[in-house]
Amino acid sequence: MKTRFAAVLPLTLAAALAVAGCSGGDPAPENADAGNTAQAGKEGGHAEEEGEIELTPQQIRAAGIELVRAVRSGGGALTLPATIEGDPQGMQVVSAAIGGRVVSLTRNLGQSVGRGQTLAVIESREAASLNAEIEAARARLGLAESNLRREQRLFNERVSPEQDLIAARTAATEARIALRLAQQQVAAAGGQGGALNRVSIASPLSGQVVARSVTLGQTVAADAELFRVADLSRVAVTLALSPADAGRVRPGSDIEVVAGERRSVARVDFVSPILDEATRLATVIAVIDNRLGQWRVGEPVTASIRLAGGDAGAGSVLVPQSAVQTVEGRQMVFVRTEHGFRATPVTLGAPSGDNVAVTSGLRGDEQLAGANSFTLKAELGKGEAEHGGH
Template sequence: MKNKTLLTVLSIIGMGLLLGWFILQMKPPHVNEKSTPSANQQAQTKTNSPEEKYIALTPEAQQKAGIRVKVAGPVQIKTVLELPGEIQFNENRVAHVVPRVEGVITAAYKHLGAPVEKGELIAVLESRELADLKSQYYTAIKRRELAQITFDREARLWREKVSAEQDYLAAKTALAEANIVVTAAAQRLLALGLTQDALDTIPQESQSKLSRYPIRAPFDGRVVRKHVVRGEAVKADAELFMIADLSTVWGTITVYTEDLNQVHLGQKVTVRSEELGLEATGTISYLGYLIDAQTRSTQAHVDIPNPEERWRPGLFVTVEVAEKKIPVPVAVAAEAIQTYRNQPVVFVQHGNGFEVRPITLGRRSGNGQWIEMVNGLSAGERYAADNSFVLKSELGEAMAPQ
């Protein structure tokens, strides 16, 4: 029994010794240096991140792609104030043509959009009222002629002591009254737009022409509205034509109260139309004195030369008012800015290649040529200006999944 117990104890001890020997013979686990990146490797990974990707490009390839390099540095940026506006007729060169007498249109020579010259005949009206006025003028002239003959006779007889002075004075008074009647009749015709030359021809006119009323253009321009056709009966105040001189137009702009100190009479401004791709320089000729209670704004007018008549009334425009020139320490050409992963970037030259540099944008010049760099780029650094989109394309191909 004792021998059996001793054998069991020895067996357990032997198994323990054997297990301990195996444990001592086992090697510590091998640490794979590549499985845990070092600090330098982490820094290298960050350097090769898309945000700081380096694009190698030889000078020959750069020249072939048309990539032009510029140096970032200080620039004078002219800031501008953009105001909404609309093209309108120059109200100083617009005329509403009305007949001034009632009648019937017998001829309309100009169609809508037709050019006209000052004094050109554009329509003819037959008016009974005009015929009556011309008849009154003709009658007044004939009576004055008779009064003149009577006066000349009475003056001669009075000088010869044949007639009494009373007859002479009566004839003189009658002549003066006849002159007054002629003058009054002439004034009524002149008020209708007839010229003195036209009045002088009335005694020679036939009865059929007494009612003829010619309607003429008041100045050089273009027919922009027409409200008359042949045979139409019109009243004295009816608008027959609207004629506008489109050689100059107004850019009517809305100026808010907070911008009033930056807008002045005689100021040069730039007017742009994005819809038609037009641009012109004009001068502010009027600045309103009243502020609208609802919009808290006033209106200003810009005189815009329009020799080709491309600026059309009703067209919406943007008016750029130059404020001042501001020096900025670092600016780049606007075409150098690219967007990568929803962030503005520039491509900075290093050796035979370019580095993608995230930037923070600042103010933009009024002509859009320069953009201020707030962060990301220092003065003196060289960057890709022209055709920088080629580098963006190369960057996109490099980052594409293989």
């Protein structure tokens, strides 16, 4: 049974042609109405074509129909939905190892910060104790170095024995170590020394503040998260592949990332040798150069990855499984046309992840209806019913 759906011929145009045919006074042939109707169909816009569904771009967007592309690859390819994430190597949590009251915040969300620059200042008794230890250690070091200089001078003048010089050197070394230890305790608290009862929390890397968990005047506990700083010059896209597909992906492979009119090439950085316990899929992480800032963390994208070797899917076209609908027992995809979509029968091969191989029916460069393509199936059935009733 052929499925036909197109723009219905306007009744006013058909009626006008019928009147014009009778006004000449000559009896119209039996097939005049059929001829006029066919001619009107041609003059009225678009001739009926099998499986055609006319939709404007606005109607496509309103229906939530996602447009995807078929992919042809000799070695196989996968087209998967993915999400832009921060580069795992370029994001750090900023916290303070001591608790206290936040008395200063120097950065807000989205603002840039350099490595070592102050993000916040915390005031507490513990900070006062740490800073006091630094001051005491610095004073002891100054005294020990002064004593060492004196003992060196006395030893050179043969007034003081070498044993006293060695003792002075040891005391100066110990004082130096004590000062470094006190300074490292402040650094371990997550910041740098400030006023006697305050500690400054510094950024561990250059980037942007992407999260802030504190407000001015808030009392925070030790090890509480204060900020997250991310270097967004590189972002990542994470894919979950079946073990068979993951085995055909190598670090350094290219992945095309698409969102609307924007396209970038990501490079595979990591292929997990361990499967996720829940999904039994392997994680693949690819990194994108984002120095131009065109990608945002959390943004949904479509990622196409070309698989190396193997025969699965070889010489076939891969489409997302969401693009395939069953109409009257036949597998169909909806190919984007100038005026909407055309229902196209296809022959399917083996599935590959979230995609399925199409062995016949497509060239491999078509744009298809993906998510929500079932609305087109419903519209196709409605159009068929309307034509079947006339």
